[in-house]
Amino acid sequence: MSDTETREDRRHGPVTILFGKDGGKYPEGNSLLVEGSRETWIVDPSLGVVARKEALPRVDRVVNSHCHEDHVAGNHLFPDQPWHCHEADAVGFRSLDDFMAIYGLPEALEPAWRKSCVDLFHYTPREEVERFADGDLFDLGDVTVRVVHTPGHTRGHSALVVAWGDSVEERLVFLGDIDLSSFGPYYGDAWSDLEDFERSLRTVRALEAGAYLSFHHIGLVDRVTFEERLDRFATKIVLREAALVEYLDEPRSLDEIVAHRFVYRPGPAPAIVDAIERRSMGMHLTRLLARDRVEEVEPGRYLAVEA
């Protein structure tokens, strides 16, 4: 099969899902075209959209669920249209330096990542983008899009509820990177927050719709599958924390926790994996210390408190 044959377009109501290769597997993703009677939007234009650039319809606006490399990879195809994102992520579009601050990588790793974001993901700065906030409602003509702020993955990460009628079946929720993958929630960046992510999982669970779409992995699913996958996804957080408590049955340092691996599988991996593991499990450690479930028994060494 050619590249284009593995990138399916599927229509659902006024939404056309531009699936990335292999169902939107990273570095690609599943982008949306939302067509109202007055306006057409493209949401999270991915590398899969870049591959389709000769065949795209005219769009009026670009809307980003958050400011991450794979979600903004096609923004540069629309230099004359407004770009929209949540007010908390807007600064990421201003410059490559501002964009890098979202990830907060160790100095040694940043130059290579900076280069990838430009060379592979076409990062293109824009001085000013349009900012939206939680609850904002846009009318595209017979179709509305409501913003639901769901921080945790990044500060401004937002889900979008597309509606084209009054019934639940006439609603689609775009989940962005609440991707329901077997990997589980990603909160490994400087702009990530574990507890915000947990709150956001509860927020999206309460959004009733006929269909749910994530940017990667699961694609388009119904309510029943969504609930099932969301619960499994949320459980990954609980399992990571329980595994950490178990590992701290003798005093360990954060370096040892990172080397043991709770988010990623053990074994050789690029250095960036250690950085993500450190940030993610550091958040679990901080929370366990605050809840007196772990104590610092000597400087930099942590031990689980017997229940």
Ligand SMILES: [Zn+2]
């Ligand atoms: Zn992301």
